[in-house]
Amino acid sequence: MNTEWANFAAERSVLGGAAPFIAGVVVVSVLIGALWLGARVRAREPRRPFPEEQPKLPEGGPVREEQANREPDEIPQSDYRLTPYEVHGNQGTRPNPDKKRPRWSKNSSGSFGSGGLGAH
Template sequence: MNMEWTDIAAERSVLGGIAPFLAGVVVVAMLIGALWLGARVRAREPRRPRPDEQPRIPEGGPVHEERLLREPDEIPRSDRRLTPYEVHGNQGTRPSPDKKRPRWGKNSSGGFGSGGLGAH
């Protein structure tokens, strides 16, 4: 009778060791499959550009930032509802003819709630 219990215990320990091993084999197989699939996808992609095919700086040098001042584009007053084609499609602003940028005063903090002294 004692012999039967040891056989059952031995079978359970063998099964307890096989399950994690099989799970490991499955994980390794999935990783190998992912690498294989990634290699296939990369092989279908266009090749990377060579150093001589990389973008170059234009002949006139680097492109500089262009500052454009914009001012509100007022919507005309009307007693009736305006249709979309009567309102300009440029996000409610237009280029400003004045090219001078507004500057903050000496005692102005430049932003609401920024902790500056503010204008006195």
């Protein structure tokens, strides 16, 4: 009777050692398949450009940023709610001929509810 349990325990320990090995083989085969599939996808993509094919700077040098000041369009006073088609369709601003940029007041952070004392 004791030998039956010993044989059963021996079989169970062999199965217990084989299961992690089989799981490891499955994981490794899935990883190898993923690498193979990735190589196939990369082979179908266009090649990377050579350094000579990279974009070059214009002859005049880098393009400079252009700044323009804009001022808001006035919204007409109305007793009823305005719909979008009743307001100008040009983003609500127009070019400002003044080239001076508006600045914040000296003692103001320029933010609402910043917690500071602000300008009095």
